[in-house]
Amino acid sequence: MTGTLTPVDALQDALAAEHAAVHLVAFLSARVPASSHPELAARLRTAYVAHRGRRDQLVRMLRDRGAEPVAAFPTYDDPLELTTPPALAARARTLEEDCCAVYATAVGATWGAARQWALQALLESAGAAIALGAPPRTWPGLPERLA
Amino acid sequence: MIGPVLSPRGGPALDAAGRLSRRALGRGVLAGTVVAGLATGLVACTEDSPDPGAPAEDPDAALATEVVEALDALLLLHSATAAAHPRLARRLDAVRAAHEDHRAAVVEAAAAGTGVDVPPVAPTTGATPPAVSPRPRAALSAVVIAEADAAEEFSRLAFRALSGPFARLLAAMAASSHQHALALSPAAAGAPDGGSA
Numbered sequence: 001m002t003g004t005l006t007p008v009d010a011l012q013d014a015l016a017a018e019h020a021a022v023h024l025v026a027f028l029s030a031r032v033p034a035s036s037h038p039e040l041a042a043r044l045r046t047a048y049v050a051h052r053g054r055r056d057q058l059v060r061m062l063r064d065r066g067a068e069p070v071a072a073f074p075t076y077d078d079p080l081e082l083t084t085p086p087a088l089a090a091r092a093r094t095l096e097e098d099c100c101a102v103y104a105t106a107v108g109a110t111w112g113a114a115r116q117w118a119l120q121a122l123l124e125s126a127g128a129a130i131a132l133g134a135p136p137r138t139w140p141g142l143p144e145r146l147a
Numbered sequence: 148m149i150g151p152v153l154s155p156r157g158g159p160a161l162d163a164a165g166r167l168s169r170r171a172l173g174r175g176v177l178a179g180t181v182v183a184g185l186a187t188g189l190v191a192c193t194e195d196s197p198d199p200g201a202p203a204e205d206p207d208a209a210l211a212t213e214v215v216e217a218l219d220a221l222l223l224l225h226s227a228t229a230a231a232h233p234r235l236a237r238r239l240d241a242v243r244a245a246h247e248d249h250r251a252a253v254v255e256a257a258a259a260g261t262g263v264d265v266p267p268v269a270p271t272t273g274a275t276p277p278a279v280s281p282r283p284r285a286a287l288s289a290v291v292i293a294e295a296d297a298a299e300e301f302s303r304l305a306f307r308a309l310s311g312p313f314a315r316l317l318a319a320m321a322a323s324s325h326q327h328a329l330a331l332s333p334a335a336a337g338a339p340d341g342g343s344a
Contacts, residue, residue, distance in 0.1 A: 100322060107305060108315030119302050119318055126322035127329055136326035138245040142319045145252075 008067045010109035011058055014118070017102045018055035019072035024095055025051055027078050028088045037085045043131050044092060050128065051099075054121055061114065089132055096129035097140065104141025206309045211257040214317065217300050218250045224277050224293050228286050231279040235287055242294070242327045249320045256313055287331060294328035297321075 005013075025048045034041035062069040082088050103122035107115055126140045139145040205211075225243040229236035280286045301321035308314035 100319075104315050104318050104322070107318040108311035115314065116306055119305060119321065122318055122322050123298065123302065123325050126326050130326050130329040134326075136241070136245070136323065136330045138248050138323055139319045140322035140326060142315070145319075 005105070005109040007110040007114055008062065008065055010106040010118075011062055011065075011114065012067070012070050014102050014106050014121070015055065015058040015062065016070050017099055018051055018058060019070070020076060021051040021095055021099060022048065022055055023072070023076050024079075025092065028082075028092050031083070032085055032088055040085055040089055040132075043128075044088075047092065047096070047128055047132070050124060054124075057117070061117070093129050093132045093134040096125045096132060097134065097137070099125040100129070100141035101143050102141075207313050208257065210304050210308055210313070210317075211253055214253050214301065214304055214320075215250060215257075217297060218246050218253070219274070220277075221246050221293060221297055222250070223274055224279075224290060227276040227279045228290055231281070232283045232286050235283055238287075238331065239290065242290075242331070245323055245327065249323070252316060256316060291328050291332045294324045294331065298325040298328060 025044060029041065029044040029048055032041045032044055059069045079091055082091055100122055103118050103125060106118035107122060110118055122141055126137075129140070130136065137146075222243065225239050225246070229239050229243075280289060298321045301317050301324060305314045305317035305321060308317060
């Protein structure tokens with residue numbers, strides 16, 4: 001199976017990723033002017049809502065399993081060097097592809113309802129990457145298979 | 148290696164005991180083990196067989212066969228569509244290549260198990276080619292629908308897989324078909340402001 005990763009470990013990893021994603025998407029979104037780049041701004045807002053929703057769902061899933069959900073870090077390294085919309089969009093695409101990897105791992109480490117949820121999250125992140133302009137991948141979420 | 152989504156401030160300086168560092172390491176180690184696990188995932192399901200001397204029926208073998216059948220149907224559709232509409236061939240080449248890679252990975256995983264009889268090469272003769280609309284837009288829409296259906300099918304099979312690595316493999320295939328369906332659909336024709344990397 002997938003090493004020694006337990007379902008709770010996999011969900012905690014996903015939660016840690018979503019904490020960071022919520023922070024990062026908020027950071028990126030704040031730097032994209034909706035007036036000049038309405039489409040990108042809207043997609044980042046959509047991404048923010050999605051990540052926040054999954055973060056909250058993960059907290060509930062972990063508490064339902066008797067685990068204490070990992071907390072967000074007080075601060076993160078913001079990519080202050082990114083100032084242009086193309087660069088901000090590229091970072092958002094990378095974020096979604098990183099989330100694909102987290103959720104693909106969670107699929108392999110879980111079963112039942114948690115696996116179903118992780119599958120859905122994987123598809124959502126994969127779709128978000130496309131919406132943000134990423135090319136389709138042969139193996140979304142499997143970085144070891146990237147050419 | 149899976150990169151961290153975002154490092155905590157001072158992330159690179161996190162020591163080995165740091166939570167994210169430990170998790171990032173765990174994910175990286177996981178990725179390494181899964182590379183091997185992809186080939187051995189089906190075997191892993193049979194390692195607890197009560198009678199190791201007898202050929203055990205791999206619980207995921209039927210899934211592997213279903214996956215390959217679905218991929219072969221997709222490949223036939225892509226071939227027929229490209230043959231009927233050469234101007235679409237270039238757009239479909241990458242999708243076809245992805246599915247050929249998917250098929251090879253499933254065959255590889257199945258070969259590591261037991262009781263699996265999956266043809267190593269997609270059938271090119273004997274199968275009835277699917278009907279393709281004479282209108283390019285309709286033909287492309289049929290491919291988009293087939294990819295979306297494949298994403299659902301691979302998700303369903305990933306849900307059922309007993310082997311974790313095999314489930315992960317099928318999940319990635321589902322995500323790939325989902326992405327190709329979105330990218331091929333007319334609504335996805337325009338990338339947002341940033342464009343593709």
